Amino acid sequence: MAMKISAQDKKDLDKFTKFLALKSAQVIVQSRLGEKKSTQCKMHTTGTDWFNLAIEDLPDVLAETKKALNGEIVSARLPLCVEISLRTVEGDHMVLESWCLGIVPEQCDPSVRVTHTVYNRMGILLKSLVSVTRVTPAYKLSRRQGPDSYIICYRIYMEEPQLHTLGDGYKQVRVGQICTPIGTLQLSVSYRTKMTISPTNNGKDNSIMLKSDHFNTNLSPRQMRYKQNEENNASLNNTMRIGAFADAKRKLPEPEMIIPCVPFSKLLSMRKSPEQKAENDDRTEVEELMAAAVADDSSTLEVDADVAVKGKDDKNGNAKDRPYLGALPTHRFTMTPTNDDFIMVDLKTPFATSNGNSELGKIYREWQTAPPLKTFSEIPPLSDQVPDLTKQLERYETAMKTYDDMVQALCESPNNN
């Protein structure tokens, strides 16, 4: 079986191997240019269309490869490496992958027909190379390159691949192999898997890697996507946090906490109580009195009340809003847009939905929106008020008992609680 390879076959094989190397380099580099590639089928093969595959020859790449081959017999000088790296605008540099066309002289098959079989298999190997170059991580990176972020670079050399530059945990994939009379040609790629490199983990290029590490964490499309996910999650969490916050609030014994913050809420709740409702005749006057008492020191309340009806009917809006907001706490969202400044609306929503505190919520809303504003918006001019004052005083004196009763009731109310 010891068949010697003929001189012609040897010559052909060297030539095929040379063009396999040249075309491989073209395929690899062209796949990293950052653009989609499309070559046309041809009915008739021309001189540069080796292996019946339409692979363009970029002059620069051809020159670089030929420089590396140095005009020598390729099969004798393999392996040939095409190293793909990333360079940032700041000048940082990181090797992403290393493609290697090597030969194992020990594994040879002298019976293989060079002109037909080996040539066709080289065509299949190149097709595999075209397919594989699109699925390694560097492909996605190369599609995202740009002059203001980073560019992809290549280097072609004739020696064993320098795999230490790929960091820890790099992966190796065999694209394919061809058994020939002079040995087995192997085409493989080793690529970086860790785009984040800790400075202690890499020995030789420490200074460079340290910087690259910082930069490339943001560059990997996968990282970008994770980052987006994280951002999405973060924003989701934020919304959820409001919910969680509201829930937590609901569990607290809120009435004790809220009532002291809200002046006169007790008064309003008194007004709503059944006993008070019975005294229908005096009720309006009581309201007026309270409004007058409040008028001086409740500027905040006034502003708030104004805010509450902003965007609605300024004067009569209160009368409409009051029962609406008070009676339908579930419609709280409809009112939220009209009074965005009201933090208290958000704070009390949790109670409004819970059964135990719904009445408090109602009362609070009623107080918040309405009575003072109605009065203030209808304040008559001072000239009208002055003569009216005497009448009012007289009326108040006659109704003294009512006020006494009211004060009495107010004094008793804390005890009732």
Added chain:
Amino acid sequence: MNARTQIFELAMEGRQVDEAVASIFHTVLFHRSLGKFFYTGEGNYSVGTLGYTDVDCDFIDLTYVCCTSRALDLNLRREISCFSEQLRGNEGTGIGQISLEFFQKKPAKWFGQQECIPWEVWTVRLELLSLQNEDERLVCREKVGDLLTEKVLYITEVMNRHEYLPKMPNQSELGLIFDTSYVDVQPYLFKLNYVSGQSASSSITNTMKKLIKAM
């Protein structure tokens, strides 16, 4: 003769099906297609040059390569799309499989149906997933991309084992081995078969039966 059979099992969202199947079958067809043969005389022929095109997937994180042939692409897509519709349709169970079968024809001896002998079959079994939100879709988009990357690497590995291929025919028998209907490429004769639903699981048995018959 037994046909080589490769089976890929994948789970993905409905809208990813067309692209996933196309990426696998196009990668296979790229390896199993040649330039057009051009005969200059009996026994002498030249082979045309095969062009290739990158295809970016919309719903999967993947770019794959196919032959630059519009007709071949349309043909493949049409069949895949029929399968995809069946699989994703309301009556479907969300499970199905589609096969790319390479075959050669036996020279017809009598008038009658010509016998087709499959020599390589690539099967993709699919199960549909229903995803709830965009986050899950993002993850799935990437996951299916990674899975298909594995498949592409596996395909190239198989292609470089240099196992049986039909012998190069004479001009008169070219149509028994290659599909000569395309103007730009010359793939080995192939056809697509698909099933979805309950029958998908039993189709292997059917394939075996067919194979036994073929033998």
